[in-house]
Amino acid sequence: MILKFVIRMGLTISEKIEEIMSSNESNTTLYNISSLEHLHAIFRAYRPHNGFGVVYRGQADCHWKLLPKAGRQEYLLPDDRDLGVFKDWLDRAIAYENVPNYFIEQLALAQHHGLATRLLDWTINPLIACYFACCSYPDKDGVIYILELPKTFATVDLSMETLKECSEVISYRPRQFSPRILNQGGIFTIHNPPDTTIDIGPGRIALDMPNLVQIILGKNLKHDILEMLSDYGIDERYIYPDLDGLSRSLNHSMMRMVRQRVERIDL
Template sequence: MDAIIKQSKTMDHGTINLTDVDMLHKVFRGFRSHDGFGYVFRGHAQATWDLLPKAGRAEFYLPDNRDLGRFHDWNRYAIAYASPSSSYLDQLALAQHHGLATRMLDWSMNPLVACYFACADHADKDGTVWMYEMGGDGFLTDQITREMLAEKRGVFGYRPKAAFPRIINQKGLFTVHCDAANVIDVKESLVGNGYPNLIRLHIPANLKADVVNLLADYGIDRAHLFPDLDGLSAHINTATSRMRKLGEEK
């Protein structure tokens, strides 16, 4: 394990290169969530994707907190489809959950969930699992208002109420980027072990299928992560494709 972790000292953010599926167990024994107060995990199906919330990316970025104005417009109409929470951040999480470009970025306390998102799509591209020690700038609470959020600067952690089935099954939580284009500040781990607070687990494309098969054995699949009819349909479609591929290989 020491030989693996030492690789994480070679860059501003750490990098660990996955060489086989069994190595996942060693990595995740070294970097744990502790209910969101240690390292948390996010999967990217393409290693080249930026670690930014959608509202911070060029095609959606609105400076001077105008992304909160976009959310305000969304929220005015969303009341027709859902009962709003009394918490401003939970309302923002609901918008994020339904695809609005917000300043929130999804993470999971379960590293296997992140592995699924890193490996289930773009089979021909290398993937990444980001491991981030959350809370460097602190955690936000339910008492945060729009005005208070607009005054914040930095990247904060937020643990939403377990209001949506996806949040529960994915063991989800968020970073909140203020402003939306603010990147995570890479620094030494809070526990002072000499390792950075942000580490990239690089997953080669040729290992993705093996990772997905391993996760299926552990019950991590699209039907579990998206507990609705869309998730069930996607899961059945994926299972059908896998069976056809296995039949062609025999």
């Protein structure tokens, strides 16, 4: 099925884009997806162009805000206290594994292990974003965001004190110090303070398009997208390259075999 729609889309990408494009109150460009063909067309249209690239983020519920966990109401603390919680995490984390030497890499490691931080995960791989948009909440429409990264980039030697003085959303491209970051094509936006939203404005790739795009994935597509991703090796074992990910992947394979067996019996 994938090869079929790749070939069909060869000369009709712009037509398909116009067919599913709309706008919304946040001034972002919004695509409502009803087929994998539409999804492929959008990814083709937003390929890197003239040195500018984009990053992707998948969320399993399209109504969730585009904020890091530390910026959400249930975790939001005043006066940079989220960084104090992080310091407490760091003091305890060394009992479990070696941690990087640089502050920003330590913060990224904490983020990937579930701590509420001011980092928001993105990926350079749209298939990874598809996975996170579809892997949970099967009764909810998912969303994929496409973002042109903010121009200001954090360097690896960024200190906690310097970050506290920052008052904008900045970008951070981490070194590949973690298997998860490597496999997930990880990249981050850092929100300062944590509840700071991404400024929406004209894009640098196409000035008539905003720097942030939303793709709404209907809940009816989630299962098919996950099956497609699994066929191409994007599953729990790849996303989480550890024993937990391996177990999740094999459990998924078992359930898939059971479904296929039931379908054959029904025939």
